[in-house]
Amino acid sequence: MRIVRHGNLLAGAALLVLVFFSLSTAPRLWRGSARLISIEQMPDVGDACYRPSHADLNPSAAPEESLFSAFEPASVHAQDSGGTVDVTRAPVRHIVDTAPIYSSVGVDTQRDEVYLQDSNMWSIRVFSRLDNAKPGEPPTEPRRVIRGPKTGLQFNSCVWVDPAAGDIYSVENDTGDIIVVYPREATGDAAPKRSLKVTHRAYAIATDEDTKELFLSVQFPPQIAIYSKTASGNDRPLRLIQGPNTRLADSHGIAIDSKNRLLFVNNWGNISDLKVAGTGRFEPPSISVYPLNADGDTPPLRVIQGPKTQLDWPGSMSIDPGTGDLYVANDVGQSILVFHNGDRGDVAPSRVIKGPNTRLTYPVGVFVDSKNKEVWASNMGNSTATVYPLMANGDVPPLRTIRSAEENKESLRFGKTTALVYDSKREEILVPN
Amino acid sequence: MHPQIAAFARLAGENTPPVRVLEGQKTLISRTMHGFAYDAIHDEIVVTSPLAQAILTFRGGANGEEPPIRVIQGPHTQIQGDYPGTGANDRVSVDPVNGEYYMFSTPNTILVFDRAANGDVAPKRALGGPDTLISGRSASAVDPTRDLLMVNSSNRMLIFDRTANGNVKPKAIIQGPKSGMSTIESFQVYPPKGLIIAAAQGGYIGAWSIEDKGDAPPKTRIPVKQLTGYDPLGIAIDPVHKEIMFSAAANERTVRPPSGIMNTVITFSWPEIF
Numbered sequence: 001m002r003i004v005r006h007g008n009l010l011a012g013a014a015l016l017v018l019v020f021f022s023l024s025t026a027p028r029l030w031r032g033s034a035r036l037i038s039i040e041q042m043p044d045v046g047d048a049c050y051r052p053s054h055a056d057l058n059p060s061a062a063p064e065e066s067l068f069s070a071f072e073p074a075s076v077h078a079q080d081s082g083g084t085v086d087v088t089r090a091p092v093r094h095i096v097d098t099a100p101i102y103s104s105v106g107v108d109t110q111r112d113e114v115y116l117q118d119s120n121m122w123s124i125r126v127f128s129r130l131d132n133a134k135p136g137e138p139p140t141e142p143r144r145v146i147r148g149p150k151t152g153l154q155f156n157s158c159v160w161v162d163p164a165a166g167d168i169y170s171v172e173n174d175t176g177d178i179i180v181v182y183p184r185e186a187t188g189d190a191a192p193k194r195s196l197k198v199t200h201r202a203y204a205i206a207t208d209e210d211t212k213e214l215f216l217s218v219q220f221p222p223q224i225a226i227y228s229k230t231a232s233g234n235d236r237p238l239r240l241i242q243g244p245n246t247r248l249a250d251s252h253g254i255a256i257d258s259k260n261r262l263l264f265v266n267n268w269g270n271i272s273d274l275k276v277a278g279t280g281r282f283e284p285p286s287i288s289v290y291p292l293n294a295d296g297d298t299p300p301l302r303v304i305q306g307p308k309t310q311l312d313w314p315g316s317m318s319i320d321p322g323t324g325d326l327y328v329a330n331d332v333g334q335s336i337l338v339f340h341n342g343d344r345g346d347v348a349p350s351r352v353i354k355g356p357n358t359r360l361t362y363p364v365g366v367f368v369d370s371k372n373k374e375v376w377a378s379n380m381g382n383s384t385a386t387v388y389p390l391m392a393n394g395d396v397p398p399l400r401t402i403r404s405a406e407e408n409k410e411s412l413r414f415g416k417t418t419a420l421v422y423d424s425k426r427e428e429i430l431v432p433n
Numbered sequence: 434m435h436p437q438i439a440a441f442a443r444l445a446g447e448n449t450p451p452v453r454v455l456e457g458q459k460t461l462i463s464r465t466m467h468g469f470a471y472d473a474i475h476d477e478i479v480v481t482s483p484l485a486q487a488i489l490t491f492r493g494g495a496n497g498e499e500p501p502i503r504v505i506q507g508p509h510t511q512i513q514g515d516y517p518g519t520g521a522n523d524r525v526s527v528d529p530v531n532g533e534y535y536m537f538s539t540p541n542t543i544l545v546f547d548r549a550a551n552g553d554v555a556p557k558r559a560l561g562g563p564d565t566l567i568s569g570r571s572a573s574a575v576d577p578t579r580d581l582l583m584v585n586s587s588n589r590m591l592i593f594d595r596t597a598n599g600n601v602k603p604k605a606i607i608q609g610p611k612s613g614m615s616t617i618e619s620f621q622v623y624p625p626k627g628l629i630i631a632a633a634q635g636g637y638i639g640a641w642s643i644e645d646k647g648d649a650p651p652k653t654r655i656p657v658k659q660l661t662g663y664d665p666l667g668i669a670i671d672p673v674h675k676e677i678m679f680s681a682a683a684n685e686r687t688v689r690p691p692s693g694i695m696n697t698v699i700t701f702s703w704p705e706i707f
Contacts, residue, residue: 270484278508280486332457414696419667432466
């Protein structure tokens with residue numbers, strides 16, 4: 001983007017000349033013979049990346065008072081009997097986040113690599129497990145990046161690496177409705193080795209290595225779809241956990257305790273029967289626990305739910321196979337919550353990693369590395385992944401940090417910017433995900 | 434993944450953080466907010482919570498994990514959806530002058546609620562049925578000065594009397610190849626100039642006259658996709674500064690912006706339409 005600074009007369013004049021010649025090539029909009037009548041200093045608009053516009057140069061001026069009156073602009077409302085007037089000037093501003101926005105973390109403990117899912121640029125970035133961007137150092141360079149139109153990556157919400165085969169699994173959450181699987185060495189614009197079409201609003205996966213089954217959480221209508229781990233194409237689920245008795249409600253994170261044959265699912269509590277009007281309701285967030293072989297409208301064995309739990313938009317989950325402890329990325333809670341395997345009801349977490357020293361900022365991804373006794377978090381709020389001792393508790397600093405932006409970067413946390421409104425009272429643009 | 438509503442300063446640019454963010458469990462917001470509204474008269478934000486079949490109203494300055502001040506939800510509301518792909522229950526617009534909310538719901542119906550409604554309340558009107566031609570994802574906007582309701586549905590702009598109710602035919606329809614009328618998640622009307630500002634096919638934002646009908650081309654348009662690489666999804670206007678802004682997100686099937694950045698909000702100066 002062209003930079004125009006206050007007081008930089010030369011740059012301002014050059015840009016005006018550029019605008020002059022640009023407009024002179026739009027005869028449908030601007031008629032007549034153009035004449036440059038003056039060169040003036042650019043206005044101070046308070047934005048270093050701002051491009052001048054016709055309106056900002058003189059928004060209220062009468063045509064004869066404007067620099068652009070030389071071009072005799074046509075009134076758009078005088079075109080009723082003619083064609084459409086195309087306006088081809090450049091935009092004046094754009095709000096974008098130029099850094100990755102990390103939605104998930106996976107670790108290949110066999111090869112000591114960390115995988116970060118980036119939903120802002122549709123990529124998976126792969127780092128050394130031991131990378132550490134210290135304060136004052138530049139951002140961490142990835143070993144490789146999977147990115148490009150052949151990859152099928154879109155607004156993906158989960159990345160997981162098969163510890164045995166090294167295959168990389170990634171779940172699309174919105175526009176693709178697909179799970180893609182890459183070989184371990186995939187890089188660049190790599191096509192997946194296989195893909196599986198899944199239900200809209202898929203969020204996360206976990207696998208049962210005993211049965212070679214893949215469990216997929218779907219936000220809404222909430223369900224857990226269980227596939228063969230090698231399913232591809234349009235293969236159907238082997239079974240579904242869904243229905244009012246399941247108490248699934250806007251399901252997100254999912255984790256499997258293979259030892260105790262249990263499935264853990266967290267829920268945000270937004271629920272309705274889409275086939276019946278007026279059935280919507282809000283429930284408190286929860287973690288529901290099922291037998292691993294559950295099928296159909298199965299009620300949970302137990303539910304963790306209530307104000308003591310501190311759950312606040314829980315994201316992904318991961319289990320320590322040694323202790324059975326359940327780790328929860330607690331997005332808006334700015335924390336990692338750790339529950340005992342058998343917890344139920346309104347129970348406080350046994351440990352909470354939280355506080356300014358942790359550098360946790362909107363953690364939505366979590367991964368337990370039981371081999372190295374570490375727990376990883378991906379932070380949507382600052383383009384980082386941070387790692388802690390597995391038994392960490394309280395306001396503990398990370399052991400290491402993978403950072404993909406400048407220090408103190410505040411992410412815009414864009415997910416998918418579909419809508420917007422303008423708040424004229426505060427002169428603010430409101431943008432939902 | 435993280436259904437926040439982030440508020441950016443009007444002059445925000447690349448990497449400028451939001452000045453406030455509405456987010457968290459207590460807000461009751463959820464994913465799939467495809468069209469929402471700011472009520473400038475009452476200083477309120479109005480948004481749907483699609484998965485829970487609700488309309489939420491917040492203070493205009495709401496910030497952080499702030500709960501809504503009103504919630505429309507329950508069996509009397511007739512709110513239904515959101516079935517993937519229908520777009521139902523995922524967008525709402527406001528007529529602040531007459532104090533009404535317009536929400537697209539299943540099956541192909543615009544439900545109209547009193548602005549002050551709270552709890553399990555019935556809609557004041559329900560516009561839907563085969564004669565209305567409302568079909569599929571349908572955004573709405575009101576011109577309170579002309580007492581008209583515009584509904585953007587299936588590449589048509591359907592124009593009704595504001596208080597239309599039931600299965601009624603539109604008063605006028607803008608559609609056809611010359612019109613280029615497309616379908617967008619949200620659009621705007623600008624009553625002082627009698628304009629509808631919506632999406633035109635081919636990646637344009639166009640401005641049609643509210644008096645238009647049939648295969649009427651837009652009076653003027655901006656080829657935003659050609660200029661930016663992004664297709665518009667939502668449109669907002671700022672008449673004071675004579676600007677329009679649009680939101681865009683990539684879609685592998687249709688839009689992969691050259692910048693490689695998949696989310697953006699872009700502002701154009703467009704003094705000619707204000």
